[in-house]
Amino acid sequence: MALYVKVDRDTCIGCGACGAVAPDIFDYDERGISFSLLDFNEGTMPVSEDLVDDLEDACDGCPTNSIKVEEEPFAASLKDEAV
Ligand code: SF4
Structure with missing residues (x-):
């Protein structure tokens, strides 16, 4: 099962x-706001198996529930601002 974030x-x-527990998935822009390094926050590239545990830790630790995970690629219409 592929996951997208x-x-x-x-x-x-x-x-x-998130970047503390999953530095291979998350980074921060110049404002300090997080984005997915995997695909510049488009949510279209599957998370590799070896990063799934880190992803779960990041989701559990996010105080604002801002990390969105789906089993399908995020639709282009849901893309937010460019990073
Ligand atoms: S609020 Fe959530 S997504 Fe944003 S930096 Fe913190 S853990 Fe990461």
């Missing part, structure tokens, strides 16, 4: 928790 950058508060 993107950050809701409207609700992310830039706390830094």
Whole structure:
């Protein structure tokens, strides 16, 4: 089962928790807001198996529930601002 991830950058508060537990998935823009490194937050590239545990840790630790995970690629219409 493939998983896809993107950050809701409207609700992310830039706390830094996700990048601490999943540095291969998340990075921060110049404002400190998180985005997925995998595909510049488009949510279209599957998360590799070896990163799934990190992803789950990041989801569990996000205080604003801003990390969105789906079993299908996120639709282009749901893309948010470019990173
Ligand atoms: S853990 Fe959540 S609120 Fe904190 S930086 Fe990551 S996405 Fe944003």
